[in-house]
Amino acid sequence: MQTVTFSTIGKPTDTLQVVDAALPEPGPGEVRIKVIASPINPSDLMFVQNLYGIQPELPSGAGFEGVGIVDALGEGVTMRTGIRVSFTAIGTWSEYVLANQRSLIPVPDTLSDEVAAQLFVNPFSAYAMLEESGLQPGQWVLLTAAGSSFSKLVIQLCKLKGIQTIGTVRHNDLDAELKALGITAIVNTKKEKLTNRVKALTEGKGVTCVLEAVGGNTASDALKCLAKGGTMILYGVLSLQNPSFNAGLMIFRELTIKGFWLTDWMRRVDSQTRQNVARNVITLLVGGQIQVPVEATYPISEIKKAVEHSEQPGRRGKILVKPNQ
Structure with missing residues (x-):
């Protein structure tokens, strides 16, 4: 599979690389997700420069959120495969990624891939x-x-x-x-x-x-x-x-x-509060009361172009990475 990684800290357009990697196997409590789309957020770029709240363990994947299809289950995971989910993980700019089952949010059919990819951050x-x-x-x-x-x-x-x-x-x-x-x-x-x-x-x-x-x-x-x-x-x-x-x-x-x-906010509040926020946000997005437009999409092979575009002023929407585009 193709995935985006970096082995040194620095400017994303200088350090990000597209490599071929083996398909990852989920461990206990994890699922493997076939990624449909993942946005480029400022936090993603700060992480590559070691300017974020968590430090990368080099070499590291990049990208923190996305939407995809649950492809394989690790030990102890009771959900079924084939479900489309919004998820968070490190390394979402990839064809496949592992995510903890607790980070998954099933998304309704009425929510497009482009919107679901941006559901969390x-x-x-x-x-x-x-x-x-x-x-x-x-x-x-x-x-x-x-x-x-x-x-x-x-x-x-x-x-x-x-x-x-x-x-x-x-x-x-x-x-x-x-x-x-x-x-x-x-x-x-x-x-x-x-x-x-x-x-x-x-x-x-x-x-x-x-x-x-x-x-x-x-x-x-x-x-x-x-x-x-x-x-x-x-x-x-x-x-x-x-x-x-x-x-x-x-x-x-x-x-x-x-x-x-x-x-930290997600860790601090109780599960009911997290569920309420997820439900309310999805309801607003499905109803069109709030919108998250997309300006452009790029394949993994053009990650540096995608990052450059994401940093341009005056954008009218998010830049998405689509592994299978």
């Missing part, structure tokens, strides 16, 4: 992070990197919940799409001062919450936009630059900064 994160934020109808949230697939999901969920959204961009080529999704206001940080615009939009009060993924000066400026008692949730550092925060601002406005990592 972004939709679960968006849904869970909004729950963590405690945002209520009428309140304001600031989204940095508003053009990302994650932020687009948050915008759609906030529209359903009656939450007002402000999004930062560096280019205005996605404005029409963001407005169609329901964003309340867009701030181009290259042309406008973020703090002034947020102050004007919120009648001087500031936002209740910031969902921050950029780091550096963007995060530092976003913190200044919080209302008294507000919360910033950090879930990424796309700029690879650490922000600097004003201690006095945090003290006298009683601000909270906390991180969010879906892997």
